Amino acid sequence: MTERDEFFMKRAIALAEEGMNANAGGPFGAVVVKDDEIIAEGYNRVTSTNDPTAHAEVVAIREACKKLNNFELTDCTIYTSCEPCPMCLGAIYWTRPKMVYFGCNREDAAAIQFDDQFIYDEIDKDIDGRQIKFVQLARKDALEVFNAWDAKQDKKEY
């Protein structure tokens, strides 16, 4: 960890404070860094935009992808003021950054009522055992589109 890493993390933490003070949403901030420069910033905007996916990391990832005109962030590093929740973790894996630095951890978040344990638990369950009912429907029709994708010659894979 370098002084530069600390600088970027401090910016993510400052964004968490800025968003919180602006009543944008929860106290979370994130930045995306490429070639030692911040290319995108975000803070949580869930409650101010009625967007449950507007976590700091997702906001920053969307902005970074738009800027790079790419759906991946392979040469980037993400600094987030808190350990990513399961949704953000998924988004991070899909964008494939080089590395992630986080400030607070999931236990710190749980202590201020941002407890993601119920989601981790749900992921571990068989689909039939989950608290929200998941029912499979029209698999045959859905598979036809999958088969068409499989056969498609000009697809862009990721």
Ligand SMILES: Nc1nc2[nH]cnc2c(=O)[nH]1
């Ligand atoms: N890391 C992180 N955890 C959260 N939990 C609820 N919102 C957020 C967020 O924006 N970032």
